[in-house]
Structure formats: C-alpha cells, structure tokens
Amino acid sequence: MELGVGAARSGYRLEHFEDLGSTNDEAAARVASGDPGRLWIVADRQSRGRGRLGRVWTSSTGNLFASLMLIEPCARPAAPQLGFVAGVALADCLRNLLGGDRRLALKWPNDALYDGAKLSGLLLESLGAKTFGCVIGFGVNCVSHPDDTPYPATSLRAIGAAVSRAAVFAALSDSLAQWLDVWARGDNFATIRRAWLDVAGGLDAPARVQRNGNVMEGTFRGIDAHGRMLLESHDGKMDTIEAGDLSFAAPLVVR
CATH class of the missing domain: 3.30.930.10 (Bira Bifunctional Protein; Domain 2)
Structure with a gap:
C-alpha cells in the first residue's frame, strides 16, 4: 500500500x-x-x-x-x-x-x-x-x-x-x-x-428524508452555499436540512 x-x-x-x-x-x-x-x-x-x-x-x-x-x-x-x-x-x-x-x-x-x-x-x-x-x-x-x-x-x-x-x-x-x-x-x-x-445523483428527483423519527418528502434540489440539503416540498416551500437519511422514490438519477 x-x-x-x-x-x-x-x-x-x-x-x-x-x-x-x-x-x-x-x-x-x-x-x-x-x-x-x-x-x-x-x-x-x-x-x-x-x-x-x-x-x-x-x-x-x-x-x-x-x-x-x-x-x-x-x-x-x-x-x-x-x-x-x-x-x-x-x-x-x-x-x-x-x-x-x-x-x-x-x-x-x-x-x-x-x-x-x-x-x-x-x-x-x-x-x-x-x-x-x-x-x-x-x-x-x-x-x-x-x-x-x-x-x-x-x-x-x-x-x-x-x-x-x-x-x-x-x-x-x-x-x-x-x-x-x-x-x-x-x-x-x-x-x-x-x-x-x-457528480450528484437524484437532482430534481422525488426524494424522502428521515430525521429524528420524522419523514419529509419533496424534490431534491441540491445543496446550498453551506452544504445543507435543499428539499422542495409539494407546496413549493424550500427546506434546508443539515442532517438526515436521503432516499429516492424512483431509481437514483445520474446526470
């Protein structure tokens, strides 16, 4: 090595x-x-x-x-x-x-x-x-x-x-x-x-985030200037998430 x-x-x-x-x-x-x-x-x-x-x-x-x-x-x-x-x-x-x-x-x-x-x-x-x-x-x-x-x-x-x-x-x-x-x-x-x-997968794809026992769903919009996840909810609100488990409703999309 x-x-x-x-x-x-x-x-x-x-x-x-x-x-x-x-x-x-x-x-x-x-x-x-x-x-x-x-x-x-x-x-x-x-x-x-x-x-x-x-x-x-x-x-x-x-x-x-x-x-x-x-x-x-x-x-x-x-x-x-x-x-x-x-x-x-x-x-x-x-x-x-x-x-x-x-x-x-x-x-x-x-x-x-x-x-x-x-x-x-x-x-x-x-x-x-x-x-x-x-x-x-x-x-x-x-x-x-x-x-x-x-x-x-x-x-x-x-x-x-x-x-x-x-x-x-x-x-x-x-x-x-x-x-x-x-x-x-x-x-x-x-x-x-x-x-x-x-190199991010799943951009603009339906996503689910689990954190602290709660589940949030929306569209994955990437990361902000501090590295926090951007999740757009179904009503158009943009949430910033510092920690959680991200998964995708459909197969992960790679651009």
Whole structure:
C-alpha cells in the first residue's frame, strides 16, 4: 500500500496496519498524541468499523479502510465542508478509475453510489478541545459488499471493475490532496459545491428524508452555499436540512 505520487510530494504520510479496531479511532488517537497531521491510516481489517449515525460498517478483508487525519485544516465552523471536499475527491477518483463512467454518483451528503447501489461511505469527525483535528474515514467496497444495508450495495468487483484497493488508495490520496488545495481551507467552497453538484445523483428527483423519527418528502434540489440539503416540498416551500437519511422514490438519477 503506497501513497499516490502527488500526495507524497505534498507531504502526506501513510501508516499501514494489518488489524485495527477502527482507522478513524487510530487517527483520533494520533490527534490526542500531538501528531502534526496529514497522516493516512490504512488497515487490512477492522473489528469496530462504523459509518454515519453510529451504524456498523462491515469490514470485509479485501476492501479499503482508510482515514486521513488533519490538524487545523480550517476554522472550526468550516469543518463540515470537509465532508463535501472528501466526497468530491472520492467521486473524482472512482470515476477516473472507471473510465469516466457517470453511473458513479454521490448521494447527499457523500455516499458514492454506482447505478444507485452504495459503493463507498465516508465518515467525518472533528476532535480536540485545544488542538483542532479532523478525521476523514473512507470505506470502499473493492471486492465484496454487505447485503443487509438500508438500500442496495455493490463493489468494484461486482460491477466488473478490475481495480485493486491499492490502486484505489493511491488515486484517492492524490485526489484528496488536490481537492483540499482547491478548497483552500474553506475560502473556495463555492468551487467544491459546483463540483459536488456535477457528480450528484437524484437532482430534481422525488426524494424522502428521515430525521429524528420524522419523514419529509419533496424534490431534491441540491445543496446550498453551506452544504445543507435543499428539499422542495409539494407546496413549493424550500427546506434546508443539515442532517438526515436521503432516499429516492424512483431509481437514483445520474446526470
């Protein structure tokens, strides 16, 4: 497992483990220990992998489990933008590996889907009271995928893509380094937003959002200048949503 050439030249580092509880937990421990950041943690296996909203992330051998730890990447209020930077980098990386296949899309906020099935997930965590650290965790289904997910899942192998997890990681590390530079510590989120909308699935499609036990229905209109979901209700009201589970009434539309 190696960093991409661009990431290595930009000063990113890599530590590779056979077994970890969680790459995000290991990266968080490095924040607490005073590590200077720009550190990738990659594991062959995880015993306590997790996804958004506290869900368990199935960690089958052969898939990619990687977390990037950053120190003081931006002002604290801008930290949620990192999820969109990471999502754009992931989609850019995977589309390139798949020859530009536009069936690869993002579902808000940052799940990577292929033809409507989940190929990858992402977990962003902010840490530290004094030293501000952020951890961006990626799980990419390279050779296998779970069957017990809220909506269909798939893997690179299942869609016929002969791409190794080492190749995915090298490309991802380069892509994320590039898009972090574009983002410019939050000064250029407008460009990230445009790039995110270009790879978003389900734009202008009927959608449903579950949050706090409630269900909202309407039309998915993308994201606002802060990354919040825009959901237009049936009476024309535009709601902005910061967190929730998004699903589509019909198969996800990829532009």
